[in-house]
Every structure is written in C-alpha cells, then in structure tokens.
Amino acid sequence: MSSKLPAHIEGLLTYLSSPDEKANEDLIIQYFRKVFGDGFTRQKEASSSDGYLPGHFVVELKGKTNDWLAGLFQGIAYGKALDFSVVVVAAKGFLALWSIDDIDGDVVAEILKSKGAPNAIGKKFATKYKTKKTTFLKKAAYQFPSEYLDGLFQGGPSVIKKEIDSFEKTLKQKKRVRHKVTTKNFSTILKQMVDYFETDKPIKVVRAFYSMIFGWDQTSVLDISAKRPTQATLGGEVIDHLKPGKRELFKKFVESHYIHLEENEDVDDFFAMYDKALDAVDPEFRIKHGIFFTDLDLSKFVMWYVRKHLGDIGKNYLVIDPACGSGNLVTNWRSPLELRHKVVSEIEPELLYTVEQRMKGDKWHNGKFTVVPKVSENKGLNFLDKSAEEYIETIKDYLIEKGHKPNKPIAFLCNPPYRNDDDQSAEAIKYSVHPSILELIGNDSSAERYCCFLAQMRLICEKAEESGLPDESLLLLFTKAAWLTKRPVFESIRRNICSSFEDVGGLIVNSKEFFDVKAKFPVAFTIWRYKGPSANLDANRPIKLRDLTWITKPQLAEIDWLDSKNVEIGCNSVLESEMTKVTEFGNDLPNFQKWTGLISCDFKRGRRKDEVGASSVGGLPKNDRRLSNKKAYGEKDGEFVGFMDDLTPCRVKRGSQGLPWFRLNNPFMDARKTRCFSGPPDQKGFCATNLESAKKLFTWFALGRVFASHGYP
Incomplete structure (x- = not known):
C-alpha cells in the first residue's frame, strides 16, 4: 500500500490483505487504539474478545473470509458479559459492522441463551444459518469493498482513505448502550464512583449507590440540584456529598450505566453483599467497627431453623435487631415467619440508612418496620450505653410515634459485632458501655462486645414486664461459641444467661466459611426463651448444639429458597446428614x-x-x-x-x-x-x-x- 496513507490505516489494510489472523492481529488492534484511544480493550480485560470499546462495539477477528458469519455470531455471544450495540468483524479481504438492533431479535435471544464459549457458539450458529449468509450480510451497516484489496481497483490512497473514513464515521455514529452494573462488577463500579464524592466521605458513595439502586435503569436521568451544589436526584432519591465540580461528570457516569439483574436475581442480592460495597470504598470501615455481616443463605437457613423450633411466632412477637448491619437477618424473616412488625437499629447511621432502603423496596417488609432512630436524624443508637429501662422506653417512644402499640413480648434477632484477628489491622472504634452491663459480666469478658450484647438483652428481658411488655422474651442470636464453654473469662455471662433462659435449640458453623474473617472459630446460632431468675434452671448445664461446621456456602446456596417444598427437603437433609453431630458445650472436660x-x-x-x-x-x-x-x-x-x-x-x-x-x-x-x-x-x-x-x-x-x-x- 502507498506510504501516503497514515500508518494505522496501512496496518489495517495489511491485516485485511493477510491470511494469517494471529501473526498480524497487532496491526488491526493498533488501528482501533489509534482511532478510539485507551478505552479500547481486548482479551482478559474484555471477556477474551479480540477487541472491545465499552458501551459501543466488540471486534471479532477471523483468518478466513468465509468465517465472517461465525465471527458475527461469536461477537453477539459476548453480549452475555459485555455491553455494546455494534459487532465489527474483520477477516482476509473482509471488514463489516452490524448494529445488534438490525439482527433478527429471535436469533440474538437464542444466541444469548446458549451455553458454552462464544467461539463455540459462533461456529454452531454459523452452521445453523449457513443458507442465510446473504440475508445477514445485507443487514450490515457497512461493508468494506473487497476490490480495494485484490488489486483490481486503482483509485489510489485518497479513495481508500475516504472509504476508511466512511467506516469510521458509520461506526462512531452508531448508538451507544449503557454499561451493566451487576452483582459481579458492582464493587468496581463503586470504586469508580468514589472520585465524584467528597474526599473525606467515601462511605457516602455506598449510601448513594443503595439509594439509587431501585430507580437506576436504562432510561433513568440524574437531575442536578440548582440550589444545593453537592446534591443531585435520581428517581426522587437525593444523592448528597458530591463534589460540586464533578456533578456533570457524575451525571454522565450514571446515565451510561444501569442496574442489571440476571435470571433468578433481585435487588436484594446487592444488599446481601453490603460488606463488599463497604470494602470497595473504605477497606478499614468494617474492621474499625467490628462488623461482619451474616451470609444471606445462612440467614435463610437459620430462619427456617427458628420456624422448626418455634412455629409461626411472627404474629406474637416484636422482633428487634439492635445491630442490624446490612439487614440480612431481619429481612429474611418472611412467610411463614412473616412478622407483623420489626424494629431495626444500628449504631452506624450509614448502615441504618441502607437497611431502611432495603426494607422499603421489599413488599414483605414495607410498612412493617420501624427504624430507630429515624434516618432523618442522621444518628445511630448505641445498644450498650443505656440502662435496660432507658432502651425499652426509647423503642416504645418510636413505636408510639409511628402509631404502634408495644404490647408484645420481645424477640431479639441479632448477630452482634465481635472482636477478631482483623482488629489489629485498624484502629478500633471504642463505644461506651453502661455500668449495669459491666457489673453483670465483669471487665474481662466485656472485651468481647457480643458478651455486652448478651448482658444487655438479659437485663432488658428482666425489665420488660416492669416496662409494660409481656415476658417470655426470646433471643435468636449469632455469637462466637466460646462463651458457651466453661472458660473462666465467660463464667459470669454464661451463668447469667443459663440461669434465666431455657435453651431451645442451636447449631454451630465455621466462621471462615460464612463470615469475612481471618480467624477460624465456631460461630453459634442459639435460641433462648426467657424464664427469669426464679425458674431454677441449672446454670452449669451443658448446651447441646448441632455441629454444622462441615457445611459450605455453595451447599446452602444450592437450596431453592423460593420453593417451600425444596426448602424443607434441603434444610432437613442438612440436619439429618451423617456429618451433622450433636455436641455439648459446657461439659466439665478432663484436663490432660x-x-x-x-x-x-x-x-x-x-x-x-x-x-x-x-x-x-x-x-x-x-x-x-x-x-x-x-x-x-x-x-x-x-x-x-x-x-x-x-x-x-x-x-x-x-x-x-x-x-x-x-x-x-x-x-x-x-x-x-x-x-x-x-x-x-x-x-x-x-x-x-x-x-x-x-x-x-x-x-x-x-x-x-x-x-x-x-x-x-
């Protein structure tokens, strides 16, 4: 080719003239990078495709001219993982592009539903539609004239340059599509969002994401506030703490993305991975606050376990989660454990805001919960710095304000925060603890925050009847299992719980399997019914727990939680497995x-x-x-x-x-x-x-x- 053509176009033409796809592919890649910049990616960064400009087009390269149809279908198959509206196919003597919208919709849908690698899918459909090659070629929005490459045309470099300009113009004018925000890539999206928010408040990115999530679709528009320089709205939800100079860029970012749900997914799956969202913007946040969220499938399993032991208690109890975290536990209390009302509370206001968003968007919970304190107050509620009487009155006040009568016994549903090996990697946040709690358990065990939670629950259950609430309260708790042993440090808290509560049931799981922690230790889920100090319960009795430390996350995830029959079969198979043993915590074991x-x-x-x-x-x-x-x-x-x-x-x-x-x-x-x-x-x-x-x-x-x-x- 003539040296008068730019080098990147010379490279493109050399590739189109060569029968060797792999030997000269760098030439055509250099062409696309020259024209479309650093945004053009390939291979590992583009789901193994030959080339990709996010939101715009995918490139598929073939060595033989006759393979162009397989290249077209292979390019369409990348749509399962990539976001684009155009497929470009280049082969020996062949260059063409298609808009996805111009291809038969049934064919596209069939390709996207097919299983297997895109390469295999491309070959399969090329064979299936080989008699319709002409039909598909006519659908092309552009095709490079082959005579420009076979030596028959003598128009010169200027004519070829004009033809390449036509290809580029056609490609650039094709509509772009929004990028999918999925449960697989949303943490990366959050990291990209950080740059648009105030530097000292990365956690506000998480709040913004979860406020946008219900209205962020392929047509949503971000409205920038004319009065407040740090605000914008999406679907009526306010997004705050934006950098004033970055709002227009954030608008462009939002309007080039949308929330995409795969089959059998719903928005709640994003909330279930709230820990990943926090880690994406502030890796130290959870460590500082001792927050380790409950796995979603484990939450569903223990809710089934509660029903198995207690029946339908949803109508008869006021469920309180004083450390709701991301809400995995309380939001999974559904039919047949449907609750008439729930109280969710949290010391961190950002977590409280997210749980409110989650429950408002869920038909099972909307209108059936009270957030304490109200999100508009922009503060949390420390479960440990008040006396039992003060805490009960606080909850009652918020319920009465919302028009509810606090006339049911309490059921505490909770996964309290606890210390872990991770604590050493960040400066832990210290929270005040009421003297009545310290008096009950002593200073040694108070180092474990979950022991403080146990003590406060014990005190609240004791004071509930005096405060006008029915007794027979319940505790439904995730904790470390250590306090159930007879270690001296836990002697006081174990005695106070076991002497006042009847143990209804319980199980243990592996911490590293279901919680994002470094250390490996047994985590217990236990059910307790309050009987009071006068019940003459044996405080030194061993506590029987089912040992499920063998169960893994993938095994629980296999249960179809939407099918009640499947749930019964799957959950019972776990409890009845040969690997499930009953073990006793608190026995006087021999000393070696x-x-x-x-x-x-x-x-x-x-x-x-x-x-x-x-x-x-x-x-x-x-x-x-x-x-x-x-x-x-x-x-x-x-x-x-x-x-x-x-x-x-x-x-x-x-x-x-x-x-x-x-x-x-x-x-x-x-x-x-x-x-x-x-x-x-x-x-x-x-x-x-x-x-x-x-x-x-x-x-x-x-x-x-x-x-x-x-x-x-």
Missing part, C-alpha cells in the same frame, strides 16, 4: 495434665540479682538475639541440651539421655505448638521417664498432632 499427674518443666526463668543488667545470660548460643531478653533461658554451665521452639539448642542443668521430651499445651487452640524433642523444651516440657508416663504423654502428643493437622472448628 491432671490426667497424666505430671508436672511441666521449663528452663525459661527470671534473671537472678547478679544477672540483672548483663548483656548476655543463660545457655543460649553466642549472639542469639534472646540473650538480652528480660527472661533468661537455661544455664551457661548446663550439661544437658534443651531446645527452643525454633529448635535453637540451649544449655540446661536438668535433662536426660535417651528419653523423649514433649512440648504439650493444655488449651485446645494451642495444639499446633505440640512438639517432640530429644531434650527439654523451654516451656510446657514433659519427659517420659517410665512406661506409664510414656503411654500418657505419647497419647497426649498423638492427639495434639491430630488436632493440629485437622484443625478445630
């Missing part, structure tokens, strides 16, 4: 060390008077970093060799030759620290000095290694 009757030996010790201030003491090797620790290890003149956890040798005075030593810890969670040495360990050391001690220590060691390799729930 007491069982052995042996005393542990440590060579970690305090410094003696003459060692204080010395730079090197004990029996560790020269230059070991631990020589200057406050504690000393072993003795310089020791005749035996002991071992640190990292197997560093250390001189010690007490030891043995030819006998096994073990590092053995009593706490179940320390099973991974179990070790076997040829000499004493620095701590928790036990020596098998005879057959009897060897039997016990090897048993303890073997169990510890099994627990360490299989993990604990």
